[in-house]
C-alpha cells in the first residue's frame with residue numbers, strides 16, 4: 066500500500082482552516098448513534114474522550130490504572146509550550162513551528178507541525194477555563210519560563226507538576242461526561258487486540274484486570290492513545306506499566322509503525338544505584354538553566370571520587386572539566402537533550418564517571434548559589450556580605466526555583482544537593498517513533514486512529530522540552546474531534562456493531578490462547594528476568610550511540626531472547642483473577658518483538674539525526690568534527706514499517722518529507 | 736540488611752485474608768520500599784509461590800497508585816512521601832515490618848494489598864469539574880487576571896494525588912481532606928464560582944453515600960498526607976457548604 070499523508074493543498078498557514086471548512090459533519094442527532102472507543106486516558110486520550118463525548122458521541126474509554134487521572138502524563142514536570150507571545154518577545158505560530166521542525170532535526174511532517182503550533186494557544190485558554198492553576202505573576206497574568214534552548218519564553222507551567230494539573234483538567238472534563246453517561250469508563254482494563262471487520266477497525270478485545278474476564282467491545286472507530294514505548298529499555302522514566310501492547314497489536318493488524326529507532330535519552334536523570342533498580346527518575350531539564358555539568362579533569366581524581374575517597378567539593382576549579390561549556394561554548398549547559406546526553410556518556414565511557422558504577426556526572430549549583438547570593442546582597446544593600454550570608458541568600462533563590470526537585474533528589478539519593486553537587490546520568494525518556502498516521506491522525510487501517518506519544522508524532526527525530534504535553538492536548542482537544550467526524554459522517558447508517566461475529570470470535574480466541582499459554586508454560590524464569598535482559602541489549606546496542614555491528618548483534622540477540630522467553634517464561638497464578646505477572650508477560654512479549662524492529666530501523670537509517678546517532682555518520686573535519694552528520698539526500702523520509710510476521714521481515718515504506726516552508730540546515734551548537 | 740515481613744494476603748474480595756510472614760535477605764539501604772517488594776516477589780516466583788499483589792505505577796510519588804499501610808502508618812514512617820518514595824534506609828537490619836492495605840469500608844480489598852478506590856472517582860464525577868466545553872472559542876487565558884496568591888493556593892490544593900492515605904489513616908475513615916482539596920481548588924478560582932454551591936453539595940452528598948466517616952478534627956490526615964494538603968482545605972469546604980445551604 067502506498068502511503069498517503071492526506072495533507073491538504075494550499076499555503077501552510079491556510080491548510081487547517083480550509084480543511085475544517087470543507088470536511089463533512091455529523092449532525093447532532095446522528096452522533097448519538099455512533100460509538101467511539103478510546104484506549105488510554107492520558108493527556109491525549111483523556112482530552113479526546115471528553116471532547117468527543119461533549120460533541121455527542123458515545124465514548125468508551127479504557128485505562129489499565131484504577132483511574133484515568135493516573136495515566137503517565139501525570140508525571141510530566143516542566144511545562145507546556147504555546148505560541149501566545151504573552152511576553153512580547155517575538156513568539157509566533159511560525160516561530161513555534163520553526164523551532165519544532167528544527168529541533169526535530171527535520172524529520173517531521175511540516176503540515177502537522179504547523180497545525181500543532183496553530184492550535185497551541187487555544188490549549189492554554191481551554192485549560193484555564195477548566196480551572197488549571199497555572200503559575201501567575203504578581204500582576205495576576207500567566208507566567209512563562211524558557212525551556213530547552215529556544216530563544217523565547219513560551220512555556221506555561223504549574224510549579225513542577227504541569228502534567229498533573231493538565232491531566233486533572235482533562236480528567237475533570239471526562240468526569241463531567243461520565244456523570245452525564247456520555248463516557249463509559251473502563252478502569253483496570255487492558256486492551257489486548259483490535260478487531261477489524263471488512264478492513265475497518267470495529268472494536269477491541271480487553272481484559273478486565275480485576276476478574277481476568279475477556280471482554281468484547283465494538284465501535285464505529287477506535288482511537289489508540291496508549292503512550293510511548295520507552296520501557297523497551299526496561300529502565301526508563303516511564304511508569305512501570307507503560308507499554309507498547311496496544312500500539313504493537315494494531316501494528317500486527319495492519320497499522321504501520323514509523324521510525325521506531327527515534328527515542329529520546331534525557332540527560333538529567335538520577336543515576337542507577339544497583340541491579341535491583343526498577344525505574345529511573347527524571348530531574349527536570351529546567352535545572353540546566355542554573356546547574357553546571359562537570360567531571361574531574363584528572364583520571365586519578367575520578368577514580369578517587371568513585372571510591373568515595375575524595376569529595377567533589379575538594380576538587381579545585383582548575384581540576385574540573387565543564388565538558389559542555391568546553392565543547393559547546395555558544396550553548397554551554399543548554400545544548401539540546403541528545404547532545405548533552407552523548408557528551409556525558411563520552412566522558413563516562415572514558416572513565417571519568419563520578420559514582421560507584423562510573424555512570425554519573427555532576428550537576429553543580431554552587432556557582433548559581435553564589436551568583437544569586439551576590440545579586441541579592443546588592444538588591445538588599447548589604448555591603449561586604451560574608452561568604453555565608455551570600456550562600457544563604459543565594460540558596461533561598463535556588464530553593465524557590467527548584468525546591469521540590471532538590472527535595473525529591475534528597476529523598477532518593479540521601480545527599481543534600483545544596484551542599485554537594487547532584488549526580489545525574491542520561492535515561493530513556495520519550496519515544497518520538499510510533500504508529501504512522503496521516504494528517505487526519507488515522508493509521509493505515511480505516512477507522513483506526515492514533516494520538517499522543519503513541520503516534521510517530523510531530524517531533525521528528527528529537528522532541529523539544531514541553532512539546533509533548535502540547536501535542537497530546539492538541540490531538541485530543543482540537544484535531545481529532547474534527548478529523549474523526551469526517552470519517553464518521555460515512556457511518557451514520559451503519560447501526561450498532563454486533564460483537565457476536567467471527568471476527569470477534571477469532572480475535573478473542575487469539576487473546577485467550579496466549580493467556581493460557583503463559584499460565585500453563587511453567588518455565589524457569591520470571592518475566593522480569595527477560596525484560597531486564599532485553600533492556601540491557603537495547604541500552605548497550607541501541608542506546609545513545611549506535612553502529613552497524615552492534616545493531617546486527619542486537620537483532621540476533623533479541624530474536625534469541627524472544628525464543629527463550631517463549632520456552633522458559635514462568636507466570637504464576639491463574640488467568641481468572643488479578644494477576645500482575647500475567648499482565649507483564651503480555652507486555653514483555655510485545656517489547657521483545659518491537660525491540661528487534663527498533664534495531665532494524667536503526668540499522669537501516671545510516672545517518673545521525675536527532676536522538677539517533679550512528680557512529681558511521683559523523684563530520685570528519687572542520688569545526689563540527691566528530692559531531693552528528695545528517696544525510697538529507699538519502700534519509701529525509703519517515704520510515705514506516707509494515708508487519709510481515711517476524712520483525713526482521715518487516716517491509717519498509719517511505720514517506721518522503723518535503724520542506725517547502727523551512728530551509729534545511731545542519732544543527733550547530735558550537 | 737535482613738528483614739521479616741508480615742504481609743496481608745487475601746485471594747480476592749470474597750475470601751478472608753490473613754497476615755503471612757516472609758524473610759528477605761541482603762536488602763540494600765538504597766533500595767526503594769517497592770524495590771524491596773520486587774525482591775520478595777522474584778523470590779516467591781522462583782519458589783513457585785504466588786507473588787504479593789500491590790498497586791504502583793509511576794514510582795515517583797505523583798500517580799497516587801501505591802498504597803501500603805506500613806507499620807501502622809499510611810505510606811510508612813517517612814513524612815511527605817508516598818510508599819514508592821520510601822527508602823529502605825528508614826529501616827534497620829533485623830526489623831520486622833508489617834504491611835497491610837489501605838483499610839476503609841469504602842475501599843474494599845481486591846487482592847492482597849490492592850484496594851478499590853472507585854468511591855473517589857464517583858465523588859469527582861458528582862461535581863469535581865467546571866462545566867466548559869472544548870470549543871476553541873473560550874476567552875483568552877489572560878482576560879481574567881487571578882492574583883498570584885489565589886493561584887498559588889489553588890495549586891497547593893490541586894496537588895492532591897488521590898491516593899487515599901488520608902482515609903486510611905483516619906480513625907473514622909473520613910475523606911474530608913481529599914474532597915476539601917478539590918472543592919478548595921475551584922473555590923479559590925473565579926472560574927469555579929458559578930457552580931460552587933452545587934459542586935460542594937453534590938460532592939459532599941456523594942462522599943456520605945459512599946460510606947466515608949465523619950470528620951472529628953483529629954488532624955491525622957494532614958500528617959500522613961504525602962502532598963502536605965492542609966486542614967485549611969477542610970475548613971474552607973465547610974464554609975463553602977455553609978454558604979451553599981444559605982443560598
Ligand SMILES: Cc1cc2nc3c(=O)[nH]c(=O)nc-3n(C[C@H](O)[C@H](O)[C@H](O)COP(=O)(O)OP(=O)(O)OC[C@H]3O[C@@H](n4cnc5c(N)ncnc54)[C@H](O)[C@@H]3O)c2cc1C
Pocket residue numbers: 104105106107108109110111127128129130133135136137138139140141142143144145227228254255256257290291292293302303304307308310311347494495516517518519530531532533534535537
Ligand atoms: C517523567 C516525565 C516528565 C515529562 N515532562 C514533560 C514536560 O515537562 N513537558 C512535556 O511536554 N512532556 C513531558 N513528558 C512527556 C509527556 O509527559 C508524555 O509524552 C505525554 O504525557 C504522553 O501522553 P499520552 O496521553 O500520549 O500517554 P500517557 O499519559 O502515557 O497515557 C497512556 C494511557 O494509555 C493507557 N494504556 C496503555 N496501554 C493500554 C492498554 N493496552 N489498554 C488500555 N489502556 C492502556 C494507560 O492506562 C494511560 O491511560 C514527560 C514524560 C515523563 C516520563
Ligand code: SF4
Pocket residue numbers: 894895896897898899900901902912913916959960961962963964
Ligand atoms: S489529600 Fe493527601 S492523603 Fe488524601 S488523597 Fe489527597 S494526597 Fe492522598
Ligand code: FES
Pocket residue numbers: 790791792793794795796797798799800801817818819820
Ligand atoms: S507509584 Fe505513583 S505515587 Fe507511588
